[in-house]
Amino acid sequence: MRTAVALIILVLSGTGGDLSAAHAMRRIGEVKSFAPSAILRALGRAFREGWMWIGVAQMTLAFCSLLALLSWEAVSFVIPATALSYVTGALGGKYLLGERLTPRRWAGIGLVSVGVMLVCLG
Amino acid sequence: MTSPQTPRVKTLILVTLSVVFGSAGNLCFSAGMKQIGAIPGWSMAMLHAVFAKVFSSLWIWLGIASMLLFLAALLLVLSWADFSYVLPATAAMYVVVPLLGHYLLGEAVTVLRWLGVGMICLGVVLVGQTPANTTRKD
Numbered sequence: 001m002r003t004a005v006a007l008i009i010l011v012l013s014g015t016g017g018d019l020s021a022a023h024a025m026r027r028i029g030e031v032k033s034f035a036p037s038a039i040l041r042a043l044g045r046a047f048r049e050g051w052m053w054i055g056v057a058q059m060t061l062a063f064c065s066l067l068a069l070l071s072w073e074a075v076s077f078v079i080p081a082t083a084l085s086y087v088t089g090a091l092g093g094k095y096l097l098g099e100r101l102t103p104r105r106w107a108g109i110g111l112v113s114v115g116v117m118l119v120c121l122g
Numbered sequence: 123m124t125s126p127q128t129p130r131v132k133t134l135i136l137v138t139l140s141v142v143f144g145s146a147g148n149l150c151f152s153a154g155m156k157q158i159g160a161i162p163g164w165s166m167a168m169l170h171a172v173f174a175k176v177f178s179s180l181w182i183w184l185g186i187a188s189m190l191l192f193l194a195a196l197l198l199v200l201s202w203a204d205f206s207y208v209l210p211a212t213a214a215m216y217v218v219v220p221l222l223g224h225y226l227l228g229e230a231v232t233v234l235r236w237l238g239v240g241m242i243c244l245g246v247v248l249v250g251q252t253p254a255n256t257t258r259k260d
Contacts, residue, residue, distance in 0.1 A: 021197065022205040026257075030202040039198065046197060086210055093206030100256035101206055104248055111245030112210040118238025119216045122231070 003073055006065045007081055014062035015088040019096055020055030026097070027051065080120040086113040129202060133254045136199035137211045140192055145218040147188035153227070154181030203254040210249045217242050 024046050031042045046052050069078045090109045093099040101109075158175045162168055176182050199208055217239045223229040 018209065019205060022200045022208075025197050025200040028201060031198050039194065042201065043194060043197060086213070089209045090206045093204055093209075097205055098257050099204045099206050102252050105206060105252040108245040108248030108250075108252070109206070109210050111241045111248065112213045113245075115238045115241030115243075115245055116213055116216050118241065119220060119235050120238075122233070122235030122238055 003069065006069045006072075007078075010062050010065035010069060010082065011084050011088055013058040013065065014082070015085050015092050017055045017058035017062055018085075018089060019092045020051045020058060021046075022093075023097060024049035024051035024055065080117040083113045083116040083120070086116070129254060133199060133203050133207075136195045137203075137208065137214075139195040140199065140208075140212050141214045141218055143188045143192035143195060144212065144215045145222060147185045147192055148215070148219055149222055149226070150181045150185030150188055152223070154179040154185060157181060204256055207249060207252065207254050211246055213242050214246050217246075 027049055028042060028045045031038065033039075066078070066082075086109050090101060090106070094101050154176070158172070158179060162172075196208070196212065220229075220231050220235055220239060224231045
């Protein structure tokens, strides 16, 4: 039971953290210049966005769940199970960020998820 | 450096940089921790000794620097590209790390792992054929 709860927290808070960071980056707008000063300015603006810090908090929670899971279960179970994040990330992108997922993208995400599981199990 | 490249080229460059720096960071952490050895125990004194070793390792610092560059590239690409595009594309790390682990660190790679590597490559190619941004209003 505690493993299932920690795994759900890990996948949801990890995905939530990434989605929040992605949302913060979308709010500051497209970074058009690769000049070091422009990059630093953009990252500085990103870390003044509330969503970025909400993302960092969720990523921290995910990291704590990962450490807890690794202390209870074998790494060969924990890491492949986190491949679920590719599916929750895609769903988050579609329903929370309004992205349009074509069947081709879904197929790619499915292959990547299964592939990551196999790499970790192998 | 101020480059008005097409979004597709910019996306490709930054996703590639994410994969390169993320993979390099993981390999540096792996090399550093192998040099330090297994953690002997979880008492405060032992953890203190392990932390001292970890943060005096050049490999670990190279790993941290690499991971910061990975994070910067990832955040920059997310300023225009879909999250559902970038996330699976960066899974190419799961391809690069076993390959480098095999050829640089002499790690064994099983048939199952090669099969997974093949599926990830195919998945990344499929995702790469979709538009990087599906929310642009123009």
